Amino acid sequence: MAITLKINGTPHEVDVDGDIPLLWVLRDVLGMTGTKFGCGQALCGACTVHLDGQPVRSCQTPVDSVGDSAITTIEAIGKTPQGAALQKVWLELEVVQCGYCQSGQIMSAAALLKDTPKPTDDDIDAAMSGNVCRCGTYQRIRAAIKHAAGV
Amino acid sequence: MDELVLKEQIADETEMSRRAFLQGTGLLLGFALTGASTESVFAAPASQVVENEVTGAFAPNGFIRINPTGAVTLVIPMIEMGQGVYTSLSMLLAEELEVKLDQIQVQHAPPNHALYVNSIIGIQNTGGSASVRAFWTPLRQAGAVGRNLLIAAAAKRWNVDPATCRAKDGVVFDASGSKHLRYGELAKAAAKLPVPPAANVKLKDPKDFTLIGTRAKRVDSSIKVDGRALYGIDTRLPGMKVAAVAISPVLGGKAKTVDEKAALAVKGVRQVVNIDETVAVVADHTGAAKKGLEAAAITWDDGPNGKVSNADIVKQLEEESKKPGAVARNVGDVGKALAEAAQRVDAIYQVPFLAHAAMEPMNCTVHLQKDRCDIWVGTQAPTITQSQVAELTGLPKDAIKIHNHLIGGGFGRRLEADGTILAVKIAKHVDGPVKVIWSREEDIQHDMYRPYYLDRLSAGLDAAGKPVAWTHRIAGSSVMARYYPPYVKDGLDPDAIEAAAEPPYALPNIHVDFVRVEPRGVRTSWWRGVGPTHNVFVVESFIDELAHAAKQDPVAYRKGLLGHNPRALAVLLLAAEKAGWGSPLPARHGCGISVQFAYGSYTSQVAEVEVAADGSVKVKRIVCAIDCGMYVNPDTIEAQVQGGTLFGLTAALHGSITFKDGRVEQSNFDSYLPMRIDEVPVVETHLIRNAEAPGGIGEAPTAIVSAAVTNAIFAATGKRLRSLPIDMDSLKSSS
Ligand code: FES
Ligand code: FES
Secondary structure (H helix, E strand, O other), X not given: OEEEEEEOXXXXXXXXXXXXXXXHHHHHHOOOOOOOOOOOOOOOOOOEEEEOOEEEEHHHOEHHXXXXXXXXXXXXXXXXXXXXHHHXXXXXXXXXXXXXXXXXXXXXXXHHHHHOOOOOHHHHHHHHOOXXXXXXXXXXXXXXXXXXXXX | OXXXXXXXXXXHXXXXXXXXXXXXXXXXXXXXXXXXXXXXXXXOOOOOEEOOOOXXXXXXXXXXXXXXOOOEEEEXXXXXXXXXXXXXXXXXXXXXXXXXXXXXXXXXXXXOHHHHOEOOOOEOOOOOOOHHHHHHHHHHHHXXXXXXXXXXXXXXXXXXXXXXXXXXXXXXXXXXXXOEEEHXXXXXXXXXXXXXXXXXXXXXOHHHOOOOOOOOOOOOOHHHOOOOOOEHHHOOOOOOEEEEEEEOOOOOOEEEEOOHHHXXXXXXXXXXXXXXXXXXXXXXXXXXXXXXXXHOOOEEEOHHHOOOOHHHHHHHHHHHOOOOOEEEEEEOOHHHHHHHOOEEEEEEEEEOEEOOOOOOOOEEEEEEOOOOEEEEEOOOOHHHHHHHHHHHHOOOHHHEEEEEOEOOOOOOHHHOOHHHHXXXXXXXXXOOOEEEEOOHHHHHHOOXXXXXXXXXXEEEEOOOOOEEEEEEEEEEOOHHHHHOHHHOEOOEOOOOOOOOOOOOOOOOOEEEEEEEOOOOOOOEOOOOOOHHHHHHHHHHHHXXXXXXXXXXXXXXXXXXXXXXXXXXXXXXXXXXXXXXXXXXXXXXEEEEEEEEEEOOEEEEEEEEEEEOOOOOEEEEEEEEEEEOOOOOOHHXXXXXXXXXXXXXXXXXXXXXXXXXXXXXXXXXXXXXXXXXXXOOOEEEEEEOOOOOOOOOOOOHHHHHHHHXXXXXXXXXXXXXXXXXXXXXXHHOOOO
């Protein structure tokens, strides 16, 4: 079934079953590998993308449920003010280790800052606790979000 | 004024060589943001990690490639999996080569034992916290060889004595500073000069280091914040198929029934491959492959391990550990000292099987052809992987091309080639390249686990409370005996006893032995260290028990036993001081301490915990003092202390893999729990600076943290925890 997806401002047509998770359409069908697979069960946040600015787990998002929503991925989050600010601070504070979880971390953090420009620690906990980092970069993630938000 | 001119020249030349280098290597410019509408938009720096092999006009050794364009590529012998090794090893090279870190790009080394062996491990393996330790001297020598040759080439062109020239930021200057040549301009000429033996070149005095010891920026960060970094799982090749796999839930089992027809009916599914122990559904994309695998509704024949259970494994350890094992250390007369002691303390400690659960699930892409086999994977063990694939395919080793990748967390899991071997077995049945991806459930349930250990300890104290006798028997799997048998002599696995055979304390009579017990139906392996991850928990808990039996403060007691060991004493005292040891705490709060010497580094941690009435444990703060000798990048060390501590703490609080009916009972992050941002304590690092030989850092904080936490729980509740993970039910307040 042909489905048209609006990804990072560009329409893409794909021909897959409607119940295929958006994650695999992005990664395998369209070759946008910045969005990561970690658990497949909405437990780790590695696959986080934005649908109309809201963070969703693409591993649990059937591609036919996306409809007309605008999809934003890590490859383009730097075009938003929040994404750009976070990426810059991420480098300043040397947040990354293996880096595998970081696409998802930045996507969740960008959504947080869009809705809550001055987050508290509790806001950060609530927005970011769905994102697992096995390298344990949480301390720097928290510092970086605060830094980007100027709090 | 001269100096000012010189500085400007350098800046100018550097910019030029940088531009030349960027132009010369189109690969670096793989991603540029277009359509940027505001100034605040982040412009991604070019990638410094190159995937394709770079050959250089000037290649004086295995590590340096310099092109006439000015591109400086450093070939890094150890793989980057988050520990920062692409940066720290580049710093060693760049310090002596006299290039700035932003003038270089890095490339994964191909398998080549002769060029890239890790001298501590004896294999081209990334592990054992051994990268900086092993390459501290060789990479500086390699850099100095390169610099000497480039200077010699410039001196020859100018017809001056090389001793009058100097190099800085990729440029050679003559004595006056008026003449200069960029490395790129010298590459061809330098390549024609005879290469001096590495051992003969003079290295910088550490006091002249300008890069080593600084908080230099990681070379792999920029590509990890915008999705450009390529891990093995991101491999894409023309005509590539993707395979989802189901591995027999019981080790040694086989698929009994597979509904191939149903699998093939799924849109995008191309093929079902049924080999020993594993069924693979091959499709156009992972989504179809997974759907096909589900449709295949596989049933299993469990084979001989269908009854394996944790209870039986523990029972076996209890029995076997009653018998003496291979002696790791025997000093004095423990039997006599124990018999004559004023007080005796006995304990049994246990630690569970642990999975790695790295964020990047197991995966491997293979293209098997008649005369060659290409493999795209992130591996910590490229030469071992190459040999095993050669054996499996019957192809010569040099026909096995390992394209190594950044790893999304290794922790020892990628020291094993099992994922690659499985992928090659599947690829034998597939026409063209195939990427094999494990689900998270497969990754956790078919891991090779940190072994379950059971330890028996006894100590005798004299009237003053000092330990006069110490016996420690370790029983469990020997990873080394399987992985690298030559290192196991007379049944003694040097890893399994690390940090137990030589506790840091003065122990006049000590006996330590190891009983190898291999659990049936369970594969064991490395796990961010192995021996110390369990031994430090045991030794540091038991010494805490002795302090309590002696009615002494845990820090004071340890201090009294470390008079002969100044570096261990120094980290103990530093951690205690920075943590404010001894300050009064509210009820059910407590501080615990631990000390370790492992991986060549001295570490001490203080944990502060709060135990709620319902038994739940909140770790509020971790203070870590570390002496790892001369170090390369303090920022990387702090990052490793933070991350390594959380890796160990996660295991202490939540980590346990258990078996029932031959099957692993945990499957995903809802049953094998990772720590999350709302649960983690702040970790403080206090680094001791000295001129001792470099020590390892990646595994030390993982090994030390659990004892600090359980000792803190003892301080808070009076309850001694002798097994992990922490049993919170046992900590409920009775009041
Ligand atoms: S892969 Fe989607 S949440 Fe883990
Ligand atoms: S940086 Fe490795 S999992 Fe987060």
